[in-house]
Amino acid sequence: MENNLQQQIDELNRKMDLVLELLAKQQERSEVVEDLVEDLNIVVKDAFQTAVDELAVQNIKIDGEDVRYLVFKLLRNVKTFGELMDMLESLMDFLHDIGPVVHDAGIAFTKALDDLDQKGYFSYFKQLGLLAADFKEHVTEKDIIRLRESMPAIGLMLRSLTQPKVMNALAEVTQTLSAMEMDEKIDNKSLIGLARQLSKPEVRRTLSFTLRVMGELGKTKN
Template identity: 30%
Template sequence: MEDKNIQMQIDALDKKLDLILGYVHQQKLQANMVEDLVGDLSIIGKDAYDSTVIELDKRQVEIDPSELTGLAVSVLRNIGNIKTVMDTLEMAVDLGKEVGPIANEVIIDFTKQMNTLEQKGYFDFIREIGPVIDNVIKGFSPEDLKELANSIVSILTIIKEMTQPEVLNIMQNAIKAFNSMETESVPSYSVWKLMREMNSPEMKKALGYGITFMKNVSKDVDIKE
């Protein structure tokens, strides 16, 4: 029984020894890998250093070791500020990622709106306004514009009165009557024919309009005088 226990302890020790040997072997492999990496980095660093020295020599750049030391000290002293700048830059990048899709949507909507306005003819209308403004500038002097500015209230008042429904109806009827006339084949009227037409209801109504209009105009002139 004791021999069996001893054998079990020996087997357990063999297993632990195998684990220790495996761990040592793995550590040795890692150490070799680190040594190889350090060797490669040393070669690369030496090549980079030699290339940098050659390039600086070609460009006649001299570096003072004390300046490099001062630069390193300044960098170490301002690590907090550098970290703040990097955090700000990271925030700006994140903000750009969030704002980018919104800006794209705004640009797309603006482009669609401009296309709609162009199809409706807004831009063509704006382009045609230029010659109108040029003609106005050529046709009116600065003094004319000053007089227009002084009379603008009266002009707007007249336009306001002309836009009354009654006035617009009369103007529309007059335009329709004029358009319906054949100016090239207007009949001639003698004095006797004119007298006969004066007795017609239409002419009497027209004369009534004309006389009433003239009386009202004369009344306003008297009031102003």
């Protein structure tokens, strides 16, 4: 009987100790919260005072009515701001997803530019720019006007020059001229030597054709 009573007393003492311990911890938490509130209050006051001083230095005045209007405006549009934040989150997700794609595209674009540079396109376009600058410097507006006025004749000439037989003839002439040059020993002929040249069929054909062309040109001029 006495042992049972002593056990109950010990159990009550143990529970009382637990209750006292919990109360002590609760008191400590309350003190910590109070200290935190006091510290935050001091920080907020200091921050507010600093903001007021800075606004005073910048000569900025804030009306209490304007602040209240802004606060109410924010409260009335909480849903709108929530939607805006959702849009910003979606935008950030999109940027996060598209980032690798843009990175790969940038690398591909840089490689394409490097390939163009290796093939000499940039140097080619640079020379075209220099050519355009030289053209602008040496060709006047009057020259361009005369060129425009002469376009019908130039067009006719181009149509004639682009005929296959004319192009072939010009190609043969230019190739022959590029392969030949004046030679004192060969070309310093006497009249008799020139007469001997006329006995060659190819020379006679060429001379006859040249004279015929000159005759046609004379008819056109007349």
